Amino acid sequence: LAKTTQPISMDSYEGQEVNITCSHNNIATNDYITWYQQFPSQGPRFIIQGYKTKVTNEVASLFIPADRKSSTLSLPRVSLSDTAVYYCLVGDQAGTALIFGKGTTLSVSS
Amino acid sequence: NAGVTQTPKFQVLKTGQSMTLQCAQDMNHNSMYWYRQDPGMGLRLIYYSASEGTTDKGEVPNGYNVSRLNKREFSLRLESAAPSQTSVYFCASSVRSENSPLHFGNGTRLTVT
Numbered sequence: 001l002a003k004t005t006q007p008i009s010m011d012s013y014e015g016q017e018v019n020i021t022c023s024h025n026n027i028a029t030n031d032y033i034t035w036y037q038q039f040p041s042q043g044p045r046f047i048i049q050g051y052k053t054k055v056t057n058e059v060a061s062l063f064i065p066a067d068r069k070s071s072t073l074s075l076p077r078v079s080l081s082d083t084a085v086y087y088c089l090v091g092d093q094a095g096t097a098l099i100f101g102k103g104t105t106l107s108v109s110s
Numbered sequence: 111n112a113g114v115t116q117t118p119k120f121q122v123l124k125t126g127q128s129m130t131l132q133c134a135q136d137m138n139h140n141s142m143y144w145y146r147q148d149p150g151m152g153l154r155l156i157y158y159s160a161s162e163g164t165t166d167k168g169e170v171p172n173g174y175n176v177s178r179l180n181k182r183e184f185s186l187r188l189e190s191a192a193p194s195q196t197s198v199y200f201c202a203s204s205v206r207s208e209n210s211p212l213h214f215g216n217g218t219r220l221t222v223t
Contacts, residue, residue, distance in 0.1 A: 032209040043114070043200050043214025044153070051209075087152070091209075096160070097168055098143065098212065102152035 003027070003090045004101040011107050018075045020104050022088030025069050030092040033064060033071045038085045038103070047086075048073070075106075083108045112136055114215035116201050122221045123191045131186040131218050133201030139213070140206035142184035144168075144176060146197040147217075153200065159184055161206055191222045 005023040012018045024033070032051050036044035048055060050062040050071070061074040075082055085103040117132045133142065144156040145168075155168030157176040165176050173195060175187045184203075188195060198219050202212040 034209070034211060036212070041217070043202070043216050044212070045214065046211035049209060049211065097155055097158060097166065099155055099169060100145070100153040102150065 003099055004088045006086075006088055006101055006104045008102065009105045009107070011109065012078055014079055014108060014110050015077050018078050018082075018106060018108075020073045020075075020086055020088075020106070021070055022073070022101075023070050024088070024090045027068050027090055028092060031090045032092070033062065033068075034089045034091070035060070035062065035073045036087045036089065038087065044085075044087060078106075078108045080108050080110060082106060114201055114203055114213050116199075116215035116218050118218060119216070120219050122223065123188075124223055125192060127191050128187070128189050129191065130188075131199055131201075131220075132183070133185065133215060134183045135201075135203040135213070136182065137203065137205075137213065138181070139203035140181070141204050141210075142178065143202040143204075143212065144174075144184070144186045145200045145202065146170065147200060148197050156186065156199075191220075193222045196220060196222045 034049040035047045037047050038044040048060050048062045055062045063072045087103040091098045114135045140161045143158040145153040154170050159165045159178040162181045177185045198217045200217045202214045204210040204212050
């Protein structure tokens with residue numbers, strides 16, 4: 001069974017902020033939370049990673065509450081090019097079985 | 111650097127035929143993975159290799175075999191292809207350290223008729 005649960009799909013308009021939440025009730029102490037973005041006909045690519053509180057980079061922000069049972073990927077002012085599938089992945093380190101969920105398909109319209 | 115390279119990009123097989131999907135990375139990564147992606151199913155882990163010389167089963171290993179030929183290369187073999195193995199196959203690699211992100215190839219689209 002996947003360790004994570006995400007909404008199957010979300011819709012947004014250009015310029016809006018989009019928040020995608022991932023549930024991971026059984027997260028282990030050593031687990032980090034990593035988000036990936038996938039465009040059609042391409043492999044997923046890394047967006048952001050965090051352990052607790054808030055992480056921000058040039059692309060997105062990641063909010064993690066104190067109990068770490070969920071996390072929220074925030075995309076500020078989305079554009080059409082942000083239309084993609086977003087995956088939340090929970091795991092402790094490379095070299096172990098990293099299990100993806102089904103992802104969230106984000107559709108951005110003009 | 112090319113990153114993770116998968117060959118071929120496309121392949122059509124008849125039921126019962128065999129083939130090997132090739133994956134190579136030039137980032138000196140320790141760990142390598144094979145995933146398959148089907149509509150509505152997300153990415154499912156087939157096999158992974160934590161380091162050179164080791165391989166382990168993932169979520170859906172039946173019908174597949176793997177070989178970690180050396181640190182750079184990790185191949186996936188279908189001995190007797192079935193229509194249920196029609197899918198897009200992705201190879202990924204990472205440094206074997208805490209929380210290192212995965213780097214993916216662009217996939218092999220396989221159709222079994």
